Amino acid sequence: MRILRVLDLGLIEYEKAHNLQLSLVEERINGKTPDTLLILEHPHVITLGRRMKEFKLVVEGVPVYHVERGGEATYHGPGQLVGYFIADLNLNNKSIRDLVWSIEEALIKTLREFDIEAGRLEGYPGVWVGSMKIASIGLALKWWVTYHGFALNVNTNLEYFKLINPCGLDPDVMTSMEKLLGRKIDMEMVKKILVEKILEVFSYTLIDFHRVSESEVRKALRL
Numbered sequence: 160m161r162i163l164r165v166l167d168l169g170l171i172e173y174e175k176a177h178n179l180q181l182s183l184v185e186e187r188i189n190g191k192t193p194d195t196l197l198i199l200e201h202p203h204v205i206t207l208g209r210r211m212k213e214f215k216l217v218v219e220g221v222p223v224y225h226v227e228r229g230g231e232a233t234y235h236g237p238g239q240l241v242g243y244f245i246a247d248l249n250l251n252n253k254s255i256r257d258l259v260w261s262i263e264e265a266l267i268k269t270l271r272e273f274d275i276e277a278g279r280l281e282g283y284p285g286v287w288v289g290s291m292k293i294a295s296i297g298l299a300l301k302w303w304v305t306y307h308g309f310a311l312n313v314n315t316n317l318e319y320f321k322l323i324n325p326c327g328l329d330p331d332v333m334t335s336m337e338k339l340l341g342r343k344i345d346m347e348m349v350k351k352i353l354v355e356k357i358l359e360v361f362s363y364t365l366i367d368f369h370r371v372s373e374s375e376v377r378k379a380l381r382l
Contacts, residue, residue, distance in 0.1 A: 161194070161250070163363035165354055167370045168199035170237065173224060176201070179376055180306045183245045187304045193366065194250075196308075196357065197243040198350055201235040205323060208232070208297055221322065228297035228307035232323040238314035238337070240349055248303045255305075259284055259296055262309050265356040266294045269311075272352050275339055286311075291334035311353070312336065313344050 168176060176199055186192040203221045208228045235241055248258065263279055266286045270277040270293070277294075280287045286294035294311040312335035320330040336344045358365055 161361070161363050162366045163358065163361070164193050164195045164366055165368040166195065166197050167350065167368070168197055168376065169370060170200045170202065171373075171376065173201050173204040173206070173222070173235065175376055176243065177224070177226065179379055180243050180245065182379060184301055184304050184306050187245050187247055188302050192245075194244075194246040194363070196354070197245070198354070199241050199243075200237055200239060200346075201241060203234075203236040203319060205232060205234055221319070226307070227299040233295055233297065233310065234319045234323060235310060236316060236319055238312075238316060238335075238346075240311045240313050240346065240353070242308045242311075242353070244298075244305055244308040246305045248300075248305060255298065255300065258298070258305060261360050262296055262357075263294075265353065265360045266309065266311060268356040268360070269349065269353045270336070273336060273340065273344070273349075275336065285309075288334060288339060290332070292332050293334050293336070293339075311349070313346055313349050 176197065180197065183192060183195055187194070205221055205223045206228070207223065207225045208231055244262070246258070248254070253261070263284070263286055267277045270286070275288060277286045277288045284296045285292055294309055296309045297307050298305055299307045312333065314337045315335045317333050317335060317338065320333045323330065336349070354365070354368060357363065
């Protein structure tokens with residue numbers, strides 16, 4: 160039986176979530192924890208993937224982090240649902256390409272529940288609605304355990320994408336569920352449906368899905 164633990168971190172600073180990811184990766188490599196999905200939102204932040212060598216923009220209140228994932232620059236902020244997948248590909252019998260396809264599929268199925276017809280665009284990982292990108296994917300790998308993951312624009316302030324070329328694209332290509340539907344979207348409902356679709360697509364059995372407090376994150380990091 161393939162099991163998945165889902166932890167909802169709420170709104171959490173990027174550095175804290177990143178440190179928790181790294182801790183969970185080590186635990187997963189050593190077989191001390193099951194596959195885990197962290198779902199969360201970040202305060203405004205820009206992250207730079209391995210392909211991004213230089214970035215000179217400085218914006219007050221928007222920290223910048225160089226991280227291990229693939230790709231270039233991306234933006235995270237309130238109203239964007241981020242998912243970090245810590246999964247052992249040795250046990251899942253999946254390649255990185257399979258994993259990306261499965262994450263895309265879960266996101267596509269989630270959007271369909273909100274009457275948004277999304278799909279893939281050849282050569283551009285992520286999820287698209289026509290020529291507009293609504294979700295991004297960027298992964299890292301250590302001993303065949305994955306981390307980092309995806310970002311779905313729910314009620315995201317798209318103006319912040321103009322600070323960068325998201326994934327090397329024109330910032331005007333980014334869209335959100337709110338923009339497409341013309342109304343604020345219930346984030347808790349999106350979380351619930353997305354977890355259901357991930358369980359379906361990956362054939363997981365859910366063993367835990369709960370909100371994690373700040374103190375629990377600190378305890379997990381032994382701070």
